[in-house]
Amino acid sequence: MCNAVRERGQKLMAAKQGAFVTEITPRSEDFSRWYTDVIRRAELADYSPVKGSMVIRPYGYAIWELMQAELDRRFKATGHVNAYFPLFIPESLLRKEAAHVEGFAPQVAWVTRGGDEDLEERLVVRPTSEAIIGTMYAKWVQSWRDLPILINQWANVVRWEKVTRLFLRTTEFLWQEGHTAHETEAEAEAEALRMLGVYKEFVEQELAMPVLDGRKTDSEKFAGAVHTYSIEALMGDGRALQAGTSHHLGQNFAKVFDIKFQARDKSVQFVWQTSWGMTTRLIGGVIMVHGDDSGLILPPRIAPHQVVVVPIPRGNWRETVLPRAQAIADELRTAGTRVLVDDREEYSPGWKFAEWELRGVPLRLEIGPRDIERGQVVLVRRDTREKLPAPMDGLPERVRALLATLQEDLFERARRFRDERTQRAATRDAFRELLEGRPGFVIAPWCGAADCEARIKADTQATIRNIPLDPPSPSGPCVECGAGGQVDAWFAKSY
RNA sequence: CGGGGCGUGGCUCAGUAUGGUAGAGCACUCGGUUCGGGACCGAGGGGUCGGAGGUUCAAAUCCUCCCGCCCCGACCA
Structure with missing residues (x-):
């Protein structure tokens, strides 16, 4: 109550001092409140009667449509085509890839009844479509001549999140998921990197948001992937946001969904796959990177x-x-x-x-x-x-x-901010000090051990956002354990 | 899922310790005068107090349970 009175007092003062907008919480005072105030006052989105689910209002949706158009144009330019796969996935299909189910099981929404009858087999509402798409690819691929398959889908997905925030994490969200199948490992790897490049170019050119492109550590990679690439942006409060991911799936899904083809040498091979996605979360990113105390600033x-x-x-x-x-x-x-x-x-x-x-x-x-x-x-x-x-x-x-x-x-301003908030740490203490002082990216040498990564996360909340492509040689011993550093990793607290 | 906070016209909140049947500002409608950084005057409409039980002659106010939202942590795009 006291707070409310004080806040109102401050808002009135702000009005007298000539601030233009007094209906949103100042960014410096409470970043989270500022964020939701902006979204609601700018009419980008609103809470719905469905827990964890939001309504994207016309103004917010118009932004998404512009993003979609630009991304879609780039997908077409790189030879991809759009298709649409079902919302429901039979449980048995999801279960085929062990790491995949394990990763998604806690977030899956189930359909157990249709009309007034119990289903013989439960269905999941797709959290992502690898399983259903893999199943279809198995039917469509016979020969190397059928490859590559370069399909993208614009869809909604559902992940049963415990904590939700407008745009950043909602139970249902809109996205685009690309799913490709290739003859060789090298080709799939090239595709994963190519799409990461498309994402980076899109986010930097269209959204004026500078990003770091790199590879995820094993503990942070997509459930079922061989490895995951991501682009990471820095928000106005110094926390990182994963803005897009591209996965090299290897033959993991091909083997369980039996996606085989006769190769040029007449042998029978499994395909090599990739998948990559971007979501409505990007709208949240735009708000947090560019906005100010008067509200939204759109590129x-x-x-x-x-x-x-x-x-x-x-x-x-x-x-x-x-x-x-x-x-x-x-x-x-x-x-x-x-x-x-x-x-x-x-x-x-x-x-x-x-x-x-x-x-x-x-x-x-x-x-x-x-x-x-x-x-x-x-x-x-x-x-x-x-x-x-x-x-x-x-x-x-x-x-x-x-x-x-x-x-x-806008891009330059965001880049300067990101650079100012990117610091190097050589020791355990320096690392912790930097994270607490001015939140942002901290570059530090890491030995590559999952333990060290986990320990850092446990006591600083910072995670390795990614490891730059073609990393320079490590700048010193691991910040956590002091063993020989393997790479310089980019750490940050993240959304 | 754990810790904390909060639910009263569309919004921000007052009213809750001492139960007596709901108020302010903004927003909205109509009329008029205005308009170069959130105009002004006049007249109006709108809430049963997050939900369900309970106590009581009487509940926004007391009790119980439930729901939702926000913030901070563990999981994720």
Whole structure:
């Protein structure tokens, strides 16, 4: 109660001091609350009556659609095709791969009844689709000529999570899962790495989120994989977020699902497989990497509205200002920019400024009678709040250039933050100090033993996020046990 | 799943120690004046207090059980 009173007091103070938005908890005060406040106030998502499950609202879904389009384009460009497999998987199929079941069993939702009859065999609601897809691949592959199979699926999956958070971990979530089958181990390995590269490029280019690409340790890899690659991003509170994973499955699933083919040398072989996925969690990542105390900041490339036009009503503005605003919007649209004209009369311009900042629109375009006299508009960047008067002539080009700059600047800012929060530790004590002082990535030599990894996790909560591809030689002995270091690993507390 | 916190109009909360039948601000509706950083005046609508039991003449308030959300830990995208 005391807290509530104090908080309200602080919010009022903030308002008096000229802060623009007072309806969300400041990021520095309580990062978690800030995160959920932003999501709800920006209308990205809402809690649903189903425990652990959320509703993705139109504005949030529009972001997902833009991500989907960009990812899908990249999948097609690398020769993949989309298909759809069933939501339900017979228990017996899931059980075939021992490590796989073991990994997923605690998170699986079961269907035991259909209508008014008990099922003869229980079904699981897919937590991932290796089992059902492997079963189908066994039917489709006879010869080396049938390979590779490069299929992607856009779907929902269910994992019975104990603790859920909007976007980051919900019982049901949306994702994309690629499942490929190849003739050789080298080909599968190349595919796993290629898709990791696609993910990195996508996240950095479209989401302006710098990521570290690397390999997971054995204890962190996907259940049933030979090895797992991931890209890891650093959130605004210094915790890491796994933004995408790509697995080399070897022949583990091929052997249990019997996916065989006649090879070029006429021998019968098992296929080599990969799988890779990205989820709606990325939306949570975008919020936590770019957002500020005023709310969301969306990278232009995934912003549902890249520009919001706010006409300033004054005098007979409906005859003068509004038509100009509409004309400018049309011009921008023709040039390929996503524009919204906020012509609502029930809200003041100031209210609209705050509202669209909260919703993360990258660029605001103000146009009023004064501007029209001068043949200009006022552009305002969401990230820096800079006000930039711009002549009406050549506006589409100016806006496009500004959006591109903003996209780059967001990436640069995030990269600088990540770099500032990435430190090296050579000793056990230094490692612990760094983690407690300024949360972020800590690079430290590791001997490769699962024990050391587990011990570090147990007393610092930090895990090895991944080990960079082509790691340099270790910088010293293992931070935990002092034995010869094998690699420099990237540690962090994570979501 | 363990520890802690919280559920009262759409939102933020007051009211709960001392039971007497629900209030504020914001939001919303209508009318008018406004509008270059969350405008103002006037008139309205809306809650049975997370749910179910119980105690009592009387329960938001006391008791029991259940549910949900948030935060911190063990598991995961």
